[in-house]
Amino acid sequence: MELRKDPITRSWVMTGDEAADGGPPAVTACRFCPDSPDPTQVIAALPTAVGWSARSQVHPAPLYHIEGEPDRRADGIYDRMRSVGAHEVLVENPVHDRHLWMASDDEIGMFLRLAAERILDLKRDPRIKYVCLFKDFGPGAGQEFAHPTSQLTATLFVPRRVLYELRAGREYFNSKERCVFCDILSQEERQSARLIEAHGDYVALGPYAPRVPYETWILPCNHEASFERTGLSKPGLRVNLAALLRRTLQRVRSITEGFHLVLHTSPNSLHPSKSLGYWKTIDDDYHWHIEIMPVLATKAKSYTFKEVYYSPVSSETAVKHLREAKIDG
Numbered sequence: 001m002e003l004r005k006d007p008i009t010r011s012w013v014m015t016g017d018e019a020a021d022g023g024p025p026a027v028t029a030c031r032f033c034p035d036s037p038d039p040t041q042v043i044a045a046l047p048t049a050v051g052w053s054a055r056s057q058v059h060p061a062p063l064y065h066i067e068g069e070p071d072r073r074a075d076g077i078y079d080r081m082r083s084v085g086a087h088e089v090l091v092e093n094p095v096h097d098r099h100l101w102m103a104s105d106d107e108i109g110m111f112l113r114l115a116a117e118r119i120l121d122l123k124r125d126p127r128i129k130y131v132c133l134f135k136d137f138g139p140g141a142g143q144e145f146a147h148p149t150s151q152l153t154a155t156l157f158v159p160r161r162v163l164y165e166l167r168a169g170r171e172y173f174n175s176k177e178r179c180v181f182c183d184i185l186s187q188e189e190r191q192s193a194r195l196i197e198a199h200g201d202y203v204a205l206g207p208y209a210p211r212v213p214y215e216t217w218i219l220p221c222n223h224e225a226s227f228e229r230t231g232l233s234k235p236g237l238r239v240n241l242a243a244l245l246r247r248t249l250q251r252v253r254s255i256t257e258g259f260h261l262v263l264h265t266s267p268n269s270l271h272p273s274k275s276l277g278y279w280k281t282i283d284d285d286y287h288w289h290i291e292i293m294p295v296l297a298t299k300a301k302s303y304t305f306k307e308v309y310y311s312p313v314s315s316e317t318a319v320k321h322l323r324e325a326k327i328d329g
């Protein structure tokens with residue numbers, strides 16, 4: 001596998017012939033349970049009196065490798081490089097079937113804290129431009145492991161969607177001197193038709209222009225560019241975000257089983273690249289958030305097939321259903 005840059009959209013893609021690299025080594029026992037006979041290397045753990053609450057392990061078949069040089073080079077008009085970076089599995093809970101929406105707010109909070117600590121640690125490497133936290137759940141979403149896990153990738157480039165957001169956030173800030181996400185929040189709070197729930201310092205809402213039915217965002221009410229700097233060492237903040245994440249996932253899962261979840265946070269400010277020069281206003285113009293994209297099997301064709309996202313449920317209707325969903329506590 002290698003990374004190639006699309007010269008038109010300037011986004012990187014990972015491509016190659018998978019068979020040549022071989023798939024992940026086959027195992028019978030879960031690699032992420034505390035008593036696993038065959039765990040991958042443990043990178044960090046949040047200990048508790050009885051063991052650990054959340055921990056990070058090397059991905060058994062990593063897409064990115066920390067060793068070696070990216071070897072970035074031109075190929076005529078094209079650009080390519082080796083997939084240098086990091087790829088970790090974040091074990092959300094030691095219990096094999098205790099998923100995020102079933103765990104206690106304390107446990108979810110510990111997972112969020114571990115995620116923040118791992119992102120901070122990976123960003124100490126100035127080669128790393130971006131760290132992405134994501135979770136795919138359900139067969140239609142490409143779920144990889146049965147155990148409750150999320151994944152972290154640290155890359156030498158900024159993923160495409162985040163790059164769009166960074167550029168748009170900066171342009172908006174340049175013309176209005178305000179954060180576009182803060183402006184979205186204040187309008188949504190005023191209009192309330194797309195507001196799902198506010199909890200502590202966080203809000204869950206349906207975006208004005210959803211890409212898929214029931215798309216949901218979670219944002220901090222107070223402006224903050226970086227998730228990892230958001231003060232998740234403070235138990236109060238952590239538990240509020242944990243509770244809202246749990247309740248939101250329960251709402252989403254009242255509609256459909258599978259979903260993609262991704263955390264969008266600011267890029268690495270230690271990266272020496274000149275292209276970062278234009279991220280001078282990043283602390284003011286970007287606002288971290290979580291995006292949840294539910295996977296509705298029957299609707300899959302309509303939005304993968306078309307070049308324009310097609311979402312046959314309006315955000316206002318989706319939010320009504322999500323608000324009314326039965327959730328426990």
Ligand SMILES: [Zn+2]
Pocket residue numbers: 030031032033095096146147
């Ligand atoms: Zn397990």
Ligand SMILES: [Zn+2]
Pocket residue numbers: 179180181182183222223224286287
């Ligand atoms: Zn903001």
Ligand SMILES: [Zn+2]
Pocket residue numbers: 165264289291
């Ligand atoms: Zn985003």
